[in-house]
Amino acid sequence: MNQPLPDITHALAWLKRAAGRLGRDATFMEVCGTHTMSSFRSGLPSVMPANVALRSGPGCPVCVTAQGEIDALIELADVAGVTLCTYGDMLRVPGRTGSLEAARGRGADVRVIYSALDAVKRAAREPSRQVVLAAVGFETTAPATAAAIDMAERLELANFTVLASHKRVVPAMEALLAGGMVALDGFLCPGHVSVIIGAEAYRPLVERYAMPCVIAGFEPEQMALGLAQLTQLAAEGRAELINQYAEAVSDTGNGAAQRLLDRVFKPGPARWRGLGWMEGSAMVLRGRYASFDALKRFGVQVVDAPEPGGCRCGEVITGRARPDECPLFDNPCTPMRPIGPCMVSSEGTCAAWFKYHRTPAARRDETLATNEHK
Amino acid sequence: MCLAVPAKLVECETGEALVDLGGNRLRISTVLVPEAKPGDWVLLHAGFAIERLDVDEAQRRREEIAQLGAGEEAS
Numbered sequence: 322m323n324q325p326l327p328d329i330t331h332a333l334a335w336l337k338r339a340a341g342r343l344g345r346d347a348t349f350m351e352v353c354g355t356h357t358m359s360s361f362r363s364g365l366p367s368v369m370p371a372n373v374a375l376r377s378g379p380g381c382p383v384c385v386t387a388q389g390e391i392d393a394l395i396e397l398a399d400v401a402g403v404t405l406c407t408y409g410d411m412l413r414v415p416g417r418t419g420s421l422e423a424a425r426g427r428g429a430d431v432r433v434i435y436s437a438l439d440a441v442k443r444a445a446r447e448p449s450r451q452v453v454l455a456a457v458g459f460e461t462t463a464p465a466t467a468a469a470i471d472m473a474e475r476l477e478l479a480n481f482t483v484l485a486s487h488k489r490v491v492p493a494m495e496a497l498l499a500g501g502m503v504a505l506d507g508f509l510c511p512g513h514v515s516v517i518i519g520a521e522a523y524r525p526l527v528e529r530y531a532m533p534c535v536i537a538g539f540e541p542e543q544m545a546l547g548l549a550q551l552t553q554l555a556a557e558g559r560a561e562l563i564n565q566y567a568e569a570v571s572d573t574g575n576g577a578a579q580r581l582l583d584r585v586f587k588p589g590p591a592r593w594r595g596l597g598w599m600e601g602s603a604m605v606l607r608g609r610y611a612s613f614d615a616l617k618r619f620g621v622q623v624v625d626a627p628e629p630g631g632c633r634c635g636e637v638i639t640g641r642a643r644p645d646e647c648p649l650f651d652n653p654c655t656p657m658r659p660i661g662p663c664m665v666s667s668e669g670t671c672a673a674w675f676k677y678h679r680t681p682a683a684r685r686d687e688t689l690a691t692n693e694h695k
Numbered sequence: 696m697c698l699a700v701p702a703k704l705v706e707c708e709t710g711e712a713l714v715d716l717g718g719n720r721l722r723i724s725t726v727l728v729p730e731a732k733p734g735d736w737v738l739l740h741a742g743f744a745i746e747r748l749d750v751d752e753a754q755r756r757r758e759e760i761a762q763l764g765a766g767e768e769a770s
Contacts, residue, residue, distance in 0.1 A: 328757060355698050382696045408741070410696055436742025438724060461697040465743045468726050513697040516738060516746045568753035569738055569746050578727045578745065668696065 332545035333368060339552035340370035347555045348374045348504065349548060350497075350640055352490055353511030354381035354668030355539050361677040363541035373552055376503070376640040377673075379493045379596060380511060382458045382486075383410045383666040384638050387592040388626040390486050391662075392416045396621050397453050397484060398429040403619070404447070406440035407455035408462075409433045410666045413659060417626060421455075437469035444473065444481040453615045454483040460517040463487040463604055464578040467585040470606075470613050482615035485606055488591060490514050491522055492602035498530045503640040507533035507551040509544065512566045517582075519574025520564040531560040538566040585610055594628065594662070595635030634661035637670050644674035651675065699740035701748055704733050714739065 340347075351357065357377045360366060366375060379385045395416040398405040405421065412433060413420050425431040430450070434440055437454060444452035456466040466483060473481040490511060497503055510523055515536045523534040533554040537547030547565050554561055564570055582604065591603030606614050616623065628635060631649050636642035644650050644663065654660040656672055663669035702714040702721070712725045716739070725731050728744045737744035 353697055355696075408696065436724070438742060458696050461699070461740055461745065464727055464745070465724075465741050468724060468743065511697060513699045513738070513740060513745070516699075565756070568749045568756065575727060575746055577729055581727070666696075668698075 328542035329545055332542045332549055336373070336545055336549035336552060337370050339549055339556055340373050343372065343552055343556040346372045346374070347506040347552060348376060348640075349507045349509055349551050350376045350378040350503070350505050351509040351511070351544075352378040352380035352494060353514065353539075354384075354666065355513070356380065356509060356511065356537075356544060357670055357673050358668045359539045359541060360544060361673040363544075364677075365541055365544060366678070369548070370552075373548065375509065375548065377638070377670040378497065378508075378640050379593065379638045380459075380490070381638065381663065381666050381669050382462070382488065383414060384634060384662045384669050385488060385493070385593045385595070386414075386457060386486055386662065387594050387623075388416070388628050389592065389623045390484075392418070392626050393616065393621050393623045394455055394484055395419065395421055395424050397615055397619060398424040398431050399427075400451075400619050400621075402449075402451050404430040404432060404443065404450045404452045405455060406432045406434045406443065406452060408457065410668070411455055411457055414662050414665045415629065415660065437465040438472060441469045441472045441476070441478065441481055444478050445476055448480055451480050451482070451618075453619075454481070456483045456485045456487060458486075459488055459490050459511070459514050460582075461511075461513045463586065464517060464575075464581055467581045470585050470610055471581065473613065474610075482613050482618050483606075484615045485586070485604065486591075487586065487604040488593065489588070489602055489604065491518070491526070492599050493593060493596060494523075494526060495530075496596050496599055496602075497639060498526065498532060505532065505640075506555045507535065509547050509551065510534050510536040512536060512538045512543075512570065515564075515566065515570040515574070517575050517578050519572055520562060520570055521572050522574070523562055527560050527562045533560050533562075535563045536566050536570055538569070592625070595637075595639045629660050632661040634663040634671070637661075637663050644671040645679075647671070651679065697740065699738040699745060701736050702739040702744075704731055704735045704737060704744075707731060707733055712744065714744075 440454040586604035589605030633647035659665040663671035706713040736748040
């Protein structure tokens with residue numbers, strides 16, 4: 322009879338209480354696609370206090386990848402003799418000459434992989450093919466690419482290269498604050514990026530920008546707890562760093578992963594969708610590993626390219642626009658026929674909004690329209 | 696993309712391990728968690744164990760949440 326209440330009940334009670342004490346509106350930002358999806362899927366926004374808002378930031382690697390890099394990736398897939406290995410999320414992002422999926426339709430050899438090592442194993446198995454790994458992702462995924470390059474080096478593979486588009490989350494968070502792009506009351510920091518980089522990586526944001534930072538896991542109760550703590554910090558006017566995911570995240574992060582990253586990559590500049598060029602925001606191959614650079618091997622250039630006309634993905638991923646404020650949202654941009662990357666990636670903010678958060682009126686209109694066409 | 700799930704290590708070799716993932720057996724890389732041993736819980740991301748999970752810490756957090764939530768309701 323006397324069963325303990327689920328964690329989420331306690332966390333929401335605390336959040337509600339802190340929001341009452343806050344007595345004003347507060348906006349927090351998560352910077353992780355998995356947080357985006359977990360929040361929408363669980364319905365967390367609908368049970369949050371009215372004065373607390375959670376926005377999505379630049380946390381979806383596919384979404385922050387600049388158009389020119391996507392075009393270069395598709396160009397690589399079209400090179401004769403190339404087998405392009407990619408994580409599934411990248412497959413349908415539209416480029417200048419269609420998506421990777423479209424490239425596959427016209428004969429390109431595009432393979433979806435689960436692990437970066439699958440690409441290396443494929444290269445070892447098929448020496449007559451040039452295997453290119455589309456290495457997209459934040460610090461969580463980058464160590465896998467470094468491990469793949471390390472393995473390819475040890476196997477002395479001459480037919481394995483990567484298009485390295487790995488990005489670092491903290492510089493993007495800092496750019497949002499430094500540019501005054503959005504008014505925020507705190508960050509819900511990404512749990513799995515933090516596993517690699519460590520909790521202390523956010524310290525400069527806390528100290529330089531007086532920005533409360535709470536590292537949270539991905540279960541709805543973990544997110545609710547993180548929001549409760551952020552709200553309490555905002556109410557008390559305290560900028561602190563709290564690690565609420567300590568079962569996985571240490572202060573200094575995963576040393577083995579960091580050493581591997583440091584051996585293969587160095588910080589470099591990159592263009593981000595919505596944020597532009599940022600120094601030190603990317604991981605670029607060190608000189609010793611230049612022979613693994615797919616762009617160099619195949620002479621492909623990353624050319625700045627305009628984003629699709631009308632698409633507001635750049636504003637969506639920086640928290641400056643809601644998906645439903647984009648003129649393309651829902652018509653013509655849908656998960657079936659995506660125009661911008663935020664609608665393509667399963668963890669893009671627009672895709673999440675489309676799936677879980679459209680208004681009942683929009684869904685009703687769609688049902689009516691579908692029935693009329695029958 | 697940063698999705699990671701808990702999995703339990705069943706057998707370990709150098710740099711590789713067999714994990715139990717909800718009843719499925721999967722071969723994964725453990726190069727990022729060289730000190731991992733059978734019986735450990737790890738976070739699995741794209742075929743790589745990215746960290747060992749501290750199960751006691753997870754339990755402590757749950758207890759903390761319960762206390763804080765209950766305290767809030769009572770006060």
